[in-house]
Amino acid sequence: MNAEYVALSFFKSHSIHYHFKRPIITFPCPSCCQEAKMDVKNTVWACVECGDQGTLYTLIQLMEQDNVSKRILQNSKIYNPKEEIVLIRSRFEHLISKHGSSVEKLYKKVNQLIEYYQIERRPH
Numbered sequence: 001m002n003a004e005y006v007a008l009s010f011f012k013s014h015s016i017h018y019h020f021k022r023p024i025i026t027f028p029c030p031s032c033c034q035e036a037k038m039d040v041k042n043t044v045w046a047c048v049e050c051g052d053q054g055t056l057y058t059l060i061q062l063m064e065q066d067n068v069s070k071r072i073l074q075n076s077k078i079y080n081p082k083e084e085i086v087l088i089r090s091r092f093e094h095l096i097s098k099h100g101s102s103v104e105k106l107y108k109k110v111n112q113l114i115e116y117y118q119i120e121r122r123p124h
């Protein structure tokens with residue numbers, strides 16, 4: 001079993017909200033519930049916000065021994081832009097089917113704005 005498989009299994013089996021874009025797993029920091037990022041190659045993680053850090057082993061220990069951290073890990077949700085965009089698009093499609101072209105114009109404007117920021121944020 002490789003580290004990536006073990007790490008993903010850990011998040012899944014403990015119902016911890018995460019998203020994975022190889023080689024990084026983003027999940028809620030056990031100290032401050034902001035975004036922490038783990039490299040699956042060595043399972044080393046760090047929180048961007050509070051600087052807390054550790055490995056997968058640290059997280060396993062926290063789940064077993066620290067109820068506060070366990071609660072934060074299992075009850076926090078991190079923002080996943082990919083999930084959000086799918087949700088927003090499906091809600092727009094539902095609204096367009098009900099209300100027609102006025103909503104469709106708004107939908108096009110929102111899509112333009114999203115594309116604008118996607119291009120802005122791309123590294124040069």
Ligand SMILES: [Zn+2]
Nearest residue numbers: 029032047050
């Ligand atoms: Zn933190």
